Structures are given as C-alpha cells and as structure tokens.
Amino acid sequence: VYVGLGNHDLDQNGPPHHVDWYRREMRDYVEVNHRAGVFFKPPVPATSYDVDTDCYSWDWGGLHLVQTHRFAGDTGHGADNSLPWLRQDLATYAADGRP
Template structure:
C-alpha cells in the first residue's frame, strides 16, 4: 500500500537542480538527485534498473523509452540546460530522435519548464522582480533556449510536451506549433491522464478533491494523429 504499483519515470526540476550543497561539495544535492535517476533507469552489464530506459545519456541523465510505437523522452528542466555546469542534452536529443523517431512515429517530450507566462518571465528592472512584462534576463529559460529546442524537434512528429514548474493552474495550450500540457502540481493533488492510439491522442487533467479517492477533471483535449 505504500508503493506506486506502476513504472515511474523520474524527471528533475529546478527545485532538484538549483539546490547547492555545502561549500566543500556544492554539487552534492544535484549529484544525489541525478544518481537517483540513473539507478532507476540506466541499465548496465550486470545492473538491471527497476524501470529501464531505451536510451540513457550518462552525461546529462536524460533518457528515452518506447511504449509500442510511441517514443517518449525525459529531458528534466529542458533539453539544452547548462545551468550549474550541466552538459547540454541537445546533441543527445538530436541523436535520440534520429535513431528512434525518424520513421515519423509520435513523440512525447517531458520537461520541467513550459511556455506559460511564469516559465518565460524576465527581469523587470522597474519593479525589481521577474514577471511577464520584464525585458531583462530570463528567470528560468530564454527565448534562445526555446528556439534551440524547436530546431532539434523540427521534422519529428512531436504530438505533445508535458511540463510542470507552475504549481497552481492546470493548463492545456499551444505555442510554437506544439500542444502543451501542465497539470496542477502533484503535491496539490494534480495529475494528467493520456491515451495515445494509432490515430488519436486524448488528454485530461484532474486533481484529487477529497480524502476518499474523489477526483475532479478540469481540462480535456483530443486530436487525430497522422504519421
């Protein structure tokens, strides 16, 4: 009863990767979190992880897996993240898609940051804060970061990106030709359910509403697929 009886694919966000350890080992916390991803998903010669990935990039801890004809990719904060000395995963993502998705099969990408106003906010010097009216440096990821990701995805059948970061508001929206899905944060009871078939994709966002298993569905989406 105290375990999730489904395969769990781990993704890291800013709360995992922005935390510094003590001065003598500043990357300690980040390394612990990345190690957790690796032991859950990276297969070795002798070690068999509980949820093995199809492809695992040791340098970035990004990985991908396949469910039938569906290719899924986890890139943590975002592909191209170089914060705190991280290695950009864009070269790995390009190789992964060329290897596993060149046949136009549907691809779903998971990352922490989105295209919502919180994820794209910039420094507002007049108000001394980050907000959606700012024109200064980005708070989380930049327009250049987004354009680099879009360039890596160009030509592939990316049917959706699921992201987090903004906690309170469930969202289904479209930006830069991509369908984007963000449930309410899990610690607030939020979740997403998705079904992908050979010719369609359906997504609903919901949240727990009581102490006895009650749920409420807040957003829904459906589209036809072609590949």
C-alpha cells in the same frame, strides 16, 4: 515511474554547503532507476540513456518518450547540453515519424 528532475531539484543554492554533491545524488538516483548495465537491470529501464546529461528515452506502445529534465539544452548549474544527445536519440529511435 520515470524520474524527471526539475528546477526545485537542480536549482538549489545555499544549504547544504556542497550543493554539487546534492545535485550529483539526484542524478545518481535517476541513473540507478533507468540505466541498464552489463550486470544491473534497473527497475524502470530506458531505451537510451546519456551518461553525460542523465537524459533518457523509452518506448511506450507506439510512442517514443524523452526525459531531458528541466529542458533540452539546459547548461545551468554544471549541466551538459543535452541537445546533441536529443538529436541523436530522435534520429535513432523516432526517425519513422512516430510521436
């Protein structure tokens, strides 16, 4: 399963009192499941993973799939803009014109 965070995961306001902690926990879950490291192989590895936005992409057959969570360019609730990463990812992994 490739994890994606939506508005119900990232838009929470109110309890718990440390909502930024809650959001970071959700993003950490995404990273642990998809970002490969030198010594760690995630259960569902991604082809490309952006540590600033937690967006990632992967190849499935002839498709290049991208997960930007709520939407590319989202900067709500402290999120970094993922459009620069998305442009680079598509130029690197989908420049051959595949969907």
